[in-house]
Amino acid sequence: MNLTASAAWKALEAHRQSLSPAHLKDMFARDPGRVSSLSLAFDGMLLDFSKQRVEPATLNLLVALAREARLDEWTSRMFGGEKINASEGREVLHVALRRSSGPFPVGDLDVMPQVLATRQRMVAFADHLRSGQALGFTGQPIHTVVNIGIGGSDLGPKMVGYALRAMAHPVLAVHYVSNLDGAQLAPLLQTLDPRTTLFLVASKTFTTQETMLNAQTARDWLLANLGDPAAVAKHFAALTAKPERAVAFGIDEEAVFPLWDWVGGRFSLWSAVGLALMIAIGPQAFADLLAGAESMDEHFRTTPYERNLPVIVALLGIWNTNFLGASSNAVLPYNESLKFLPSFLQQLEMESNGKAVGRDGQPLACASNPIVWGELGNNGQHAFFQLLHQGGRLVPCDFIAAVRSDYPLAGHQEALLANCFAQSAALAFGKTADEARAELSRSLQGAALEELLPHKVFPGNQPSSTLLLSRLDPRNIGALIAMYEHKVFVQGVIWGLNSFDQWGVELGKAVANSILPAITDLELAKKLDASTQGLLAYSRRHLG
Numbered sequence: 328m329n330l331t332a333s334a335a336w337k338a339l340e341a342h343r344q345s346l347s348p349a350h351l352k353d354m355f356a357r358d359p360g361r362v363s364s365l366s367l368a369f370d371g372m373l374l375d376f377s378k379q380r381v382e383p384a385t386l387n388l389l390v391a392l393a394r395e396a397r398l399d400e401w402t403s404r405m406f407g408g409e410k411i412n413a414s415e416g417r418e419v420l421h422v423a424l425r426r427s428s429g430p431f432p433v434g435d436l437d438v439m440p441q442v443l444a445t446r447q448r449m450v451a452f453a454d455h456l457r458s459g460q461a462l463g464f465t466g467q468p469i470h471t472v473v474n475i476g477i478g479g480s481d482l483g484p485k486m487v488g489y490a491l492r493a494m495a496h497p498v499l500a501v502h503y504v505s506n507l508d509g510a511q512l513a514p515l516l517q518t519l520d521p522r523t524t525l526f527l528v529a530s531k532t533f534t535t536q537e538t539m540l541n542a543q544t545a546r547d548w549l550l551a552n553l554g555d556p557a558a559v560a561k562h563f564a565a566l567t568a569k570p571e572r573a574v575a576f577g578i579d580e581e582a583v584f585p586l587w588d589w590v591g592g593r594f595s596l597w598s599a600v601g602l603a604l605m606i607a608i609g610p611q612a613f614a615d616l617l618a619g620a621e622s623m624d625e626h627f628r629t630t631p632y633e634r635n636l637p638v639i640v641a642l643l644g645i646w647n648t649n650f651l652g653a654s655s656n657a658v659l660p661y662n663e664s665l666k667f668l669p670s671f672l673q674q675l676e677m678e679s680n681g682k683a684v685g686r687d688g689q690p691l692a693c694a695s696n697p698i699v700w701g702e703l704g705n706n707g708q709h710a711f712f713q714l715l716h717q718g719g720r721l722v723p724c725d726f727i728a729a730v731r732s733d734y735p736l737a738g739h740q741e742a743l744l745a746n747c748f749a750q751s752a753a754l755a756f757g758k759t760a761d762e763a764r765a766e767l768s769r770s771l772q773g774a775a776l777e778e779l780l781p782h783k784v785f786p787g788n789q790p791s792s793t794l795l796l797s798r799l800d801p802r803n804i805g806a807l808i809a810m811y812e813h814k815v816f817v818q819g820v821i822w823g824l825n826s827f828d829q830w831g832v833e834l835g836k837a838v839a840n841s842i843l844p845a846i847t848d849l850e851l852a853k854k855l856d857a858s859t860q861g862l863l864a865y866s867r868r869h870l871g
């Protein structure tokens with residue numbers, strides 16, 4: 328379906344024409360009730376999107392677009408277990424992973440028994456470790472866990488684990504290894520005791536090059552130190568949809584926790600991929616995380632679009648991307664514990680919707696996912712906010728903060744929140760030449776003032792939303808992540824693409840497989856492109 332030809336899309340284009348001369352200052356001035364109509368509260372969070380360049384009428388037109396895209400039908404299809412991941416012939420059932428009770432029918436199958444059974448196995452495994460009763464090959468208690476995985480088998484658990492590190496187990500240390508670069512695993516291994524270390528090999532496919540090489544190196548390290556192949560079974564577990572490959576690696580079947588094809592990697596945090604996280608924060612906190620996500624699922628499924636958090640967030644993105652022409656979106660957490668959130672959202676959003684071909688195999692008639700980037704906002708103020716304020720580019724920003732701090736220091740949280748609110752206000756409202764002139768004239772006059780004046784003007788009108796969590800607890804984080812998951816789903820429906828495959832990651836992997844042997848095999852190298860041959864030649868001269 329080419330939505331850009333629809334009446335709803337045309338109406339939005341006309342609306343943009345009529346609205347675009349207005350500055351956010353004008354929008355606030357002419358509608359005193361703006362903030363209340365452009366804010367949404369849900370459980371432990373508040374979304375203030377009044378600094379987006381929209382009016383209530385804009386939202387009505389965007390909701391009409393969602394209806395034109397038959398969002399309700401697609402939502403029913405996903406929750407109903409249809410194979411909406413058409414190019415891979417798979418269902419999309421991450422919502423089942425956080426279902427607390429009741430069946431989740433998929434055709435004539437109910438997936439819940441296996442979901443609940445795996446969750447119970449995870450709880451027993453985590454409790455055994457957290458109690459200090461899990462002993463390694465030499466009889467010493469395990470006190471270090473290393474998750475070896477990449478992408479969705481790393482980013483989700485790592486991000487939430489760091490966000491909730493205030494509630495981490497006091498003795499167990501949990502580390503995440505993902506990168507092929509030895510600079511990540513080698514220094515870590517130097518700090519670990521093989522007798523007390525457990526490796527979790529997290530890989531849905533159990534073929535990912537980075538994860539397999541890191542896991543093999545970890546296994547070699549363990550064997551070099553403990554000397555007996557039987558030790559592997561006591562120091563490795565696997566989280567995978569390919570249990571037979573994990574067993575072939577040397578992992579005991581009872582230490583293999585299953586994933587299923589209907590769980591996308593970037594949506595797998597709630598599954599066995601979350602085991603390292605459950606070990607760190609405990610089964611109850613993990614259950615609260617699931618409950619937060621489930622509450623957002625229910626909200627998404629049952630709330631009218633006009634008051635539906637994921638739908639509104641998605642539609643604001645559609646407006647900024649497809650009608651205002653934004654090509655990127657900044658994620659700016661004002662919370663140190665959310666420092667991995669931008670990376671997590673990069674995969675969730677750009678691997679899901681960074682596509683130019685629709686579900687129907689035809690080129691999309693509109694832009695799809697913007698470039699998602701971001702960094703801790705307070706640090707960003709001293710790094711890239713100059714561009715956001717005076718770079719002349721449209722960069723919609725997501726400000727995310729928690730009101731209560733897990734690490735209170737006198738005056739710090741208040742100052743952090745003040746900076747967060749100040750930046751979105753300054754970006755929205757700016758500073759006019761007249762305002763700048765009035766300020767400068769207190770210390771400058773004549774040519775000196777006129778020379779400096781242009782540099783002191785802030786155009787403003789930079790759109791943003793501010794999402795305030797009451798505090799950074801498992802329930803709120805679960806709801807936050809689920810909100811973004813459903814945002815991705817809604818945008819994919821509107822853009823007309825499949826958000827759940829990722830064919831674009833395959834080519835680079837295949838080319839890497841052809842280059843690796845050519846580093847030493849000069850005959851193979853001659854078959855490669857001239858640039859790669861030159862890079863290899865230089866590398867051979869400098870490889871240690």
Ligand code: F6P
Binds near residue numbers: 478
């Ligand atoms: O290459 C991309 C990707 O497939 C991601 O979608 C996935 O999260 C990651 O690699 C890891 O895949 P696996 O869990 O199968 O190792």
